[in-house]
Amino acid sequence: MNHSNIENPTPLQPNYVPPEFPHRGEETARLKAAIINKSSPGHQTLFVHGPRGTGKTHLLLSLLNECPDSVVTCYVPCHQYNTQYKALKQIYQAVTNDEPGDGHHTAALQRTIENRTQAVNVVVVLDELEFILHNDGDDLLYFLSRLDTDLTLILISATLNDLTSRLEERTYSSLQPQRIKFEPYTAEQCYDILVERARKALAPQSVHRQALTHIASTTQNLTAGLHWLRTAAKTAHGIITKHHAKEIQTQAYQNHVEHLLTDFSDHHSRLYQAIHELTQEQEKSGIRTGEIYQRHQDLCDTYNEESLSNRRLSDYLKHLEHLNLIKANYHYGGTKGKTREIQLPRF
């Protein structure tokens, strides 16, 4: 039995890459000029940054698709390929159509990549850059910057504004990145896009305008907004009203969080759960890390899972911070000692 409003679920899926990018004309033109109508051979690096849900990833994926077959393209989501070696493997695969195992020397992969990319146009996108910079990403960037090929390197990040402070000097000066900033959508622009997606995915007249304006004025993160709309469509009996949208707001946000965490470990989820629980229980805002580590430990005990060292969890917390799932206030000493205060953002 299907009494759902959804006629075509695809345009509401998180991985759906739309054919058009409204309100991103300037960014599209600049990226196209750099990638597809590249004027001069040699190196170029673009640093694409801006908040989550502003279309960075999807626009780049769409442009990679438009590249002619003669161009070797490689998209690397660095939250999954978070070391130089793993990222090199992805590039190696794109260049040679061959998958190397794990027991090689980094230098051997680098040499092969260097040889196979002579006289080839290569576009490499490193998305979620902060996750690899947390490890040995700098070495990777330095290697890529020194490649003697026609390489277009695109670095994407939602939490970094400035690479100068995050890269070694020689790496930065060798890359000379051009910045392209994606501003957040305005509520009006967000509404536009939601309307368009609703039109493509849902039965006519199945969503109230006020439901969409409510979503668009609450969050300008389009990824989150689309999760919200999809959740609303899935759960509505009949027309999607503003009231219904409000009712399922929390559930929609949880879906969004779950989606962000799919590529991460169960410990990441449990850590988030620990923070979530503590936030619900206490009215004071700001929870210190010690408390979170303790709660995570307790959760592991009840699920009969092995816990991790606090040192490791500290890194995982940083991952959640990179995903904008938590806000962290750093105290480098003082009354509270050296610690972080963690908060959940409002939707």
Added chain:
DNA sequence: CATCCACCGGAAATGTTGGGAC
């Protein structure tokens, strides 16, 4: 002014897995 808070975060150590040479 010394000491303490409470955890940060770099570095080294440990254990596991996979590759290549013999």
Added chain:
DNA sequence: GTCCCAACATTTCCGGTGGATG
């Protein structure tokens, strides 16, 4: 197979931080 060498996830170790307290 055996041996050695990489990469990697995780643990262990520990120096460091700056306002509050006495």
